[in-house]
Amino acid sequence: MNASSPKILTVDDSKTVRRILAGLFAPFGCSICEAANGEEGLAVAALEKPDLILLDYNMPVMDGLTMLQRLREDAALRHTPVILLTAEAGAKNIAAAARLGARDYITKPFQDEVLLAKVARIITLGPRSLARPANDQPEAADGPVSPP
């Protein structure tokens, strides 16, 4: 692992979640790659060799649990740490993911501080950049709101 620039693969069918995760980890010097489902995730993981995978459970094409199983069958990727992102209602999925070696899980919607703490247990995050990420801009002063 490149400690100064760890690489995180985010696998989630929601582009919003992927963008939020990129905005959360990029300021810590992480390099982010992404995929929209498990099948894409396997391809990107093989290419990018990430230090950590943040993996959604419910996805079209290939779900997170299947991707995790395929990762564990791949000699080159079997030891890649995985944190499962799961909806609250998916708590039963956690045991199955743990059996496949998922290092941790977090329920969505997640709190940034909790996810950062879980990730920091697995990879070394750099000091947070002073530059504001794209989604951390202060609100401009609102003028009067016109009736829609």
Next chain:
Amino acid sequence: MRPGPDFEQIAGEALGGVLATRFKLNPVSVSLDEIPEAPGDVLWMTSSVNLEGTQAHGSVHLQISESLLERINESLGDCSHEPSARESELADLAGELCNMVAGRIGAGLAAAGHLFTMGTPTVLRGRGPEAGSGADKWGSHTGWTCGGGTVILTIRIQ
């Protein structure tokens, strides 16, 4: 279920928590009378998340004017420019916003002793916010402005 929780307070804290913490927007409460029921020239997205509990069930509905949604979308960066991809992007954002707000509402209700499990968000696009008070047996129906746009947040519990 007794009507113990202060739904309007929980709604305000949930919406403010999501918009202020993640998007640096500060929603200001407005009277629903100030929000026209059917502004034909304004597009809205309505996202909903079901809440399932052992003693009650309900839902959270987040109606956002598309201008505000566009602003939030821009703040996330990496926006699509192709129209259909852009619309999908906004629908995805609306759903995730509702998911985040509903998660905080669920936490607020849990703190008041009412446990719910959240469903997955659904999203509708249309002209004008949904008519009616929205609030069922218990709940709240509140209006907010921020970022030059409008939000209506409804909690329904039966």
